[in-house]
Amino acid sequence: MGVVLSGGGASGLAHIGILKALEEYGVPIDYITGTSMGAVIGGLYASGVTVEEMEAYFQSDEFFRAARGELDERYTFYFEKHDLDASMISLKIDPDTILLQTIPAYVVSPVQMDMTLLTSVSSAIAAADYDFDDLMVPFRCVASDIVKKETIVYRTGELHEALRASSSFPFYFRPLEIDGRLVFDGGLYNNFPIDIMYQEFDPDIIIGSSVSLKTPAPDENDLFSQIENMIVNRVPEELPCEQGIILRPQTDVGTLEFERATESIRVGYETTIAQLDSIYG
Numbered sequence: 001m002g003v004v005l006s007g008g009g010a011s012g013l014a015h016i017g018i019l020k021a022l023e024e025y026g027v028p029i030d031y032i033t034g035t036s037m038g039a040v041i042g043g044l045y046a047s048g049v050t051v052e053e054m055e056a057y058f059q060s061d062e063f064f065r066a067a068r069g070e071l072d073e074r075y076t077f078y079f080e081k082h083d084l085d086a087s088m089i090s091l092k093i094d095p096d097t098i099l100l101q102t103i104p105a106y107v108v109s110p111v112q113m114d115m116t117l118l119t120s121v122s123s124a125i126a127a128a129d130y131d132f133d134d135l136m137v138p139f140r141c142v143a144s145d146i147v148k149k150e151t152i153v154y155r156t157g158e159l160h161e162a163l164r165a166s167s168s169f170p171f172y173f174r175p176l177e178i179d180g181r182l183v184f185d186g187g188l189y190n191n192f193p194i195d196i197m198y199q200e201f202d203p204d205i206i207i208g209s210s211v212s213l214k215t216p217a218p219d220e221n222d223l224f225s226q227i228e229n230m231i232v233n234r235v236p237e238e239l240p241c242e243q244g245i246i247l248r249p250q251t252d253v254g255t256l257e258f259e260r261a262t263e264s265i266r267v268g269y270e271t272t273i274a275q276l277d278s279i280y281g
Contacts, residue, residue: 194206
């Protein structure tokens with residue numbers, strides 16, 4: 001059984017509820033592929049982080065602060081020392097303000113999220129000798145190389161870097177440079193990596209979880225709506241194998257509405273429970 005998890009920001013937290021329901025009803029998960037938030041959830045799960053641990057973290061104040069780019073006090077000494085800088089002024093934009101829709105370059109500090117991913121998966125990927133096939137669940141995630149205009153599939157290496165690369169939403173988190181390539185959110189070219197699941201693992205049955213949004217047409221003065229439309233807008237999705245199902249949790253949770261994590265998780269769980277007959281069928 002292969003599980004495919006789409007990107008979708010805060011709505012992608014529905015994947016936690018889906019994994020929870022599959023576990024409760026004994027549905028085996030043999031392989032996972034994911035993009036963006038789907039990569040983060042899938043990568044954590046493949047590393048042995050439990051559904052209960054993910055539920056607790058993604059509904060915590062610690063996560064909400066990380067999503068806003070706020071640094072945990074434990075790391076303040078190392079990361080908030082003032083660098084020598086000839087600049088006369090510096091600007092910090094609050095992601096909760098209306099300026100997010102009008103400023104053409106918006107960056108949230110990824111430091112806290114980087115530290116969380118590193119500490120969550122480092123032991124598991126080291127034990128797997130940095131081979132994603134040897135995690136508790138074989139795993140793939142994707143990112144985007146905008147220079148070559150192609151999808152990058154991560155199979156080996158530092159898992160936390162692959163997860164951050166896959167979830168580097170343009171103008172929200174800084175992109176990463178990995179192996180000399182500047183990489184962005186995987187959703188730019190492949191927001192629902194069902195083809196990667198089929199090509200890499202070829203399972204008999206696929207369960208897809210797609211939380212891609214039907215976003216309205218972007219406003220010419222709203223940079224964020226333009227990026228959101230390119231990445232999370234729903235496109236036609238089809239199963240490449242004869243058996244399987246695509247679950248589509250209807251959360252109505254916006255891409256950055258992380259404070260609604262509880263709602264996303266609940267809807268994912270309820271959607272899966274309601275379609276168990278189709279899954280087993």
